[in-house]
Amino acid sequence: MQISTTPTIELHRLHRLFGSTHAVNDISFEVHRGQVYGYIGPNGAGKTTSMRILSTLDLPTYGDAFVDGFSCINDPDRVRRRLGFMPDYFGTYANVNCWEYLDFFARAHGLVGRERSQALRRVMAFTGLNLLAEKPIRGLSKGMKQRLCLGRTLIHDPAVLILDEPAAGLDPRARIELREMIGQLAADGKTILVSSHILTELAEMCDRVGIIEQGRLLATGTVEEIQRQQSQASEVRVRVLGGAQALSQWLGAREDVEKIVLDGEYVNFAHAGVREAEVELLREMVVAGFAILEFGTHQTTLEDVFLQVTRGYVQ
Numbered sequence: 001m002q003i004s005t006t007p008t009i010e011l012h013r014l015h016r017l018f019g020s021t022h023a024v025n026d027i028s029f030e031v032h033r034g035q036v037y038g039y040i041g042p043n044g045a046g047k048t049t050s051m052r053i054l055s056t057l058d059l060p061t062y063g064d065a066f067v068d069g070f071s072c073i074n075d076p077d078r079v080r081r082r083l084g085f086m087p088d089y090f091g092t093y094a095n096v097n098c099w100e101y102l103d104f105f106a107r108a109h110g111l112v113g114r115e116r117s118q119a120l121r122r123v124m125a126f127t128g129l130n131l132l133a134e135k136p137i138r139g140l141s142k143g144m145k146q147r148l149c150l151g152r153t154l155i156h157d158p159a160v161l162i163l164d165e166p167a168a169g170l171d172p173r174a175r176i177e178l179r180e181m182i183g184q185l186a187a188d189g190k191t192i193l194v195s196s197h198i199l200t201e202l203a204e205m206c207d208r209v210g211i212i213e214q215g216r217l218l219a220t221g222t223v224e225e226i227q228r229q230q231s232q233a234s235e236v237r238v239r240v241l242g243g244a245q246a247l248s249q250w251l252g253a254r255e256d257v258e259k260i261v262l263d264g265e266y267v268n269f270a271h272a273g274v275r276e277a278e279v280e281l282l283r284e285m286v287v288a289g290f291a292i293l294e295f296g297t298h299q300t301t302l303e304d305v306f307l308q309v310t311r312g313y314v315q
């Protein structure tokens with residue numbers, strides 16, 4: 001996808017203090033059009049606080065946040081028109097049905113006449129709520145409430161979506177469906193910032209992630225980039241047909257290899273170097289005459305990365 005020069009979402013040296021609590025401490029990152037950025041961090045890390053600032057519901061103590069280049073402090077109206085915020089709680093609306101609920105938010109966004117009924121039909125169809133239009137909200141399951149909340153966020157067709165823990169409390173099928181909806185919205189060109197505690201889920205749906213703890217952005221990038229930043233060495237596992245012993249000796253003479261462990265036909269070791277260096281190492285093994293059956297680098301999961309990056313501090 002073509003990356004435009006003005007980021008659709010930009011946090012610039014954002015700070016938010018509540019008394020002595022530094023809830024958001026110098027956070028900066030950018031998200032471009034059509035990208036999904038995963039915001040992960042433990043309870044109290046500052047995710048909701050920074051998302052609320054971006055959604056113009058709170059003001060930073062210092063710094064600024066921008067949507068399509070418009071400042072959340074100086075241009076909140078322009079920001080609001082472009083942005084939909086899905087909070088991590090669902091307000092109680094006991095005596096309205098799904099249609100009335102969405103209609104209320106459509107009116108609040110100034111949609112009238114045909115434009116409003118078209119927006120309602122579009123959102124009902126996208127969220128799969130068509131058959132539940134007349135169902136009272138109090139009778140909805142958690143999964144359906146989340147769909148309705150997403151629907152309300154989409155009613156004015158915003159270019160930017162801020163989703164605070166949208167998968168919380170959903171069963172596995174509902175999570176997969178949510179992931180598919182988020183993927184579809186990104187494919188339509190929407191820019192999405194999504195927070196979650198469900199780390200593996202973010203790995204699959206996000207182009208990039210940011211790991212935040214105690215208000216600080218500890219790491220940002222693709223999961224693989226963050227993993228590379230965290231550890232200099234990658235774990236490599238090689239399976240060789242005959243000659244595993246000889247391969248371990250050969251590897252033992254190299255400076256970029258350590259922690260060699262022989263395991264039957266397998267040789268496991270730590271390799272210091274970028275991916276290109278790994279490719280070169282494999283080439284050299286083959287040239288040296290070793291019959292390599294398998295060559296694999298340990299895939300670090302987002303959970304591994306999260307545990308490496310965060311320290312479990314709370315505030």
Ligand SMILES: Nc1ncnc2c1ncn2[C@@H]1O[C@H](COP(=O)(O)OP(=O)(O)OP(=O)(O)O)[C@@H](O)[C@H]1O
Pocket residue numbers: 018021022023041042043044045046047048049050315
């Ligand atoms: N209105 C407020 N007044 C005082 N402190 C606040 C306020 N809002 C947030 N905080 C504090 O700011 C810090 C960050 O809170 P925030 O809700 O942004 O975290 P979070 O990452 O969203 O956590 P969670 O995963 O639990 O939702 C916490 O220490 C919290 O207690």
Ligand SMILES: [Mg+2]
Pocket residue numbers: 047048049088164
């Ligand atoms: Mg939160």
